[in-house]
Amino acid sequence: MSLNLKHxxxxxxxxxxxxxxxxxxxxxxxxxxxxxHLEVLVFEPRDFNTPGPGGCNxxxxxxxxxxxxxxxxxGLALPGDVIxxxxxxxxxxxxxxxxxxxxxxxxxxxxxxxxGGGPRLLQGARRASFDxxxxxxxxxxxxxxxxxxVRRVIWEGRPVxxxxxERFPAALVVLATGVNSRAPLADEFGYQPAPTEIxxxxxxLRPPTWPVDTVSAYFREPPGLVFGALxxxxxxLNISLLGKGLTSDAINNFLExxxxxxxxxxxxxxxxxxxxxxxxxAARNYFGDRWVAVGDAAATRLYKDGVGSAFFTSQAAMQAxxxxxxxxxxxxxxxxxxxxxxxxxxxxxxxxxxxWHLTLKNPRLLGAWKDTIxxxxxxxxxxxxxARILWSMxxxxxxxxxxxxxxxxxxxxxxxxxxxxxx
Numbered sequence: 001m002s003l004n005l006k007h008x009x010x011x012x013x014x015x016x017x018x019x020x021x022x023x024x025x026x027x028x029x030x031x032x033x034x035x036x037h038l039e040v041l042v043f044e045p046r047d048f049n050t051p052g053p054g055g056c057n058x059x060x061x062x063x064x065x066x067x068x069x070x071x072x073x074x075g076l077a078l079p080g081d082v083i084x085x086x087x088x089x090x091x092x093x094x095x096x097x098x099x100x101x102x103x104x105x106x107x108x109x110x111x112x113x114x115x116g117g118g119p120r121l122l123q124g125a126r127r128a129s130f131d132x133x134x135x136x137x138x139x140x141x142x143x144x145x146x147x148x149x150v151r152r153v154i155w156e157g158r159p160v161x162x163x164x165x166e167r168f169p170a171a172l173v174v175l176a177t178g179v180n181s182r183a184p185l186a187d188e189f190g191y192q193p194a195p196t197e198i199x200x201x202x203x204x205l206r207p208p209t210w211p212v213d214t215v216s217a218y219f220r221e222p223p224g225l226v227f228g229a230l231x232x233x234x235x236x237l238n239i240s241l242l243g244k245g246l247t248s249d250a251i252n253n254f255l256e257x258x259x260x261x262x263x264x265x266x267x268x269x270x271x272x273x274x275x276x277x278x279x280x281x282a283a284r285n286y287f288g289d290r291w292v293a294v295g296d297a298a299a300t301r302l303y304k305d306g307v308g309s310a311f312f313t314s315q316a317a318m319q320a321x322x323x324x325x326x327x328x329x330x331x332x333x334x335x336x337x338x339x340x341x342x343x344x345x346x347x348x349x350x351x352x353x354x355x356w357h358l359t360l361k362n363p364r365l366l367g368a369w370k371d372t373i374x375x376x377x378x379x380x381x382x383x384x385x386x387a388r389i390l391w392s393m394x395x396x397x398x399x400x401x402x403x404x405x406x407x408x409x410x411x412x413x414x415x416x417x418x419x420x421x422x423x
Contacts, residue, residue: 003289003327007037009171011321012161013143014150014184016044017057017115019295019310020176021134024143025074026318027174034322040142041168043161045149048132051272052120057131058180058201058276059115059306060231060240062087062215064396065108067308076137078111081128084233085112088213090394093258094366098216099373101387101394110395112233119203119236119272127234130307150184159290172326174317175286175293176310179279189291192284194299196277200241200250203271206232217394219360221257222246226303226353227394228254236271242278242303250275278303282343287331292317299339302349305396313338349400352393355407365416372415385412 005011011027013020024040031038048055061084071078087110090101103110118127139145148163159173175191177183185191206212210232218228225243241250251273279296280303286293294317295310320334359365369386376384389407392398406412 002325003330004325005031005036005038005171005321008039010039010041010168011172011174012159012168012170013040013042013174013176014153014161015176015178015295015297016042016046016048016135016138016145017131017176017178017295017310018134018307019178019297019314020044020174021131021138022311022314023174023176023294023318024138025076025134025141026315027321028138028141028143029074030318030322036322039144040138041144041146041161041170042135042138043146043148043150043163044135045147047147048115048129048135049117049126051117051122051126053272053274054116055129055132056114056116056272056274057178058274060201060229060238061113061115061130061233062231062395063111063113063130064305064308065110066397067305067311068109068111070308070311076134078113078130079128079133082113082130082133083111084114084127084236085212085231087112087215087232087395089211089215090391091211091214091216092390093216093218094360094370097370099370100214100377101373101391102377102381102384104381104384104388104391108391108395108397110397112231112238114233121271123205123235123271152184152186153189153291154186155188171290172321173291174314175291175297176295176314178296179277183293183297185291189288190285191293194279194283194296195281197242197244197280198246198275199243199278200239200246200254200273200275202239202251202273203233203236204239204269205271206235206237210237215394218254218258219357222250222253225250225254226357228258229394246275278306281346282339286339287317287335288328290326292321292326292331292335299342301342301396302346302400303353303396304394308396309342313342345400348404352389352400352404352407355404356393368416372418375418376415385409385415 091098113130161168216230224245231238282299286298300309316338324334
């Protein structure tokens with residue numbers, strides 16, 4: 001017997017970050033189009049307008065162009081005060097030289113935002129929160145926000161959401177907790193969270209001479225670093241490190257290794273340090289009868305564009321719930337393929353980052369690559385192959401699969417060969 005949502009059914013969404021808010025927005029839009037009235041509850045104890053970790057989802061806060069286009073399609077144009085910076089370039093710092101990777105075209109817009117109300121030691125007024133904006137949009141559409149932490153989700157013939165004071169039987173539960181808090185599903189659901197790695201973040205005041213539209217990218221140090229970035233956010237700089245085995249001293253080690261510590265940073269300048277976890281793989285058993293996980297709790301892109309993954313996994317899951325059904329087989333049929341595509345694309349992402357680190361370790365290849373980037377800077381944007389690859393790797397703007405095949409194409413290899421010959 002098929003399980004379907006019916007009039008006046010209650011849907012409980014556990015987590016009010018982007019994945020939870022997107023799930024509520026998609027669900028209510030789809031239900032309205034079908035003439036289906038639902039009671040949608042979002043459980044989120046945090047106030048996203050609070051500065052510091054108490055209101056933040058601990059993310060670098062770069063929104064890709066594909067996500068911004070998707071938001072526009074939903075009529076969710078970001079208010080000006082939510083956008084902290086329009087980012088037009090990445091500066092790749094290598095061997096004391098900064099190579100500027102320009103925005104491939106004006107349509108590939110990316111921006112930086114705050115997920116909460118700004119750094120913990122905020123200087124001046126609170127910043128407008130991207131997560132707060134999304135949750136408010138969900139509320140305006142009819143979502144009821146429950147400002148309480150979910151203690152447990154149990155099974156009593158259907159899922160029941162338990163807070164410290166109340167119980168909420170539900171026709172459907174959507175798990176949108178990310179990976180930085182423990183999923184409250186009882187053992188009988190069989191959910192296994194995604195594997196994670198630790199990243200390191202902090203905030204400092206942006207020096208007056210620091211460019212407001214450029215992300216500065218660094219590599220190699222400290223050991224295990226995949227990618228280090230200084231991201232402009234208004235009068236602040238977000239320091240974000242991705243890597244393996246990063247320690248609590250990673251930020252200090254990073255700044256010292258890049259020669260930035262004496263110029264821009266000292267221990268007293270830290271405004272908001274944290275070491276959140278990021279998902280580096282897909283969860284297992286992430287749906288079942290009357291429940292489904294979305295965003296980082298299900299599958300997300302490797303290292304980049306996690307908010308974009310939250311949008312698209314939530315969209316696919318809610319389309320399955322409204323148009324197909326809310327049973328395990330329904331989600332297997334209409335949702336699992338979306339998460340499998342994310343996981344498959346991440347395999348190409350790992351290959352890309354491996355190729356990049358091989359390039360960093362080979363002086364001759366790195367020299368050819370730098371010469372190629374310099375030569376491309378004089379060409380029309382559509383011919384800047386290697387600049388496009390790096391821009392999209394750093395910003396999460398294109399599928400890793402497309403970038404991998406472009407990087408091993410004859411066009412890209414020939415450009416590197418020419419760069420090597422010109423040295």
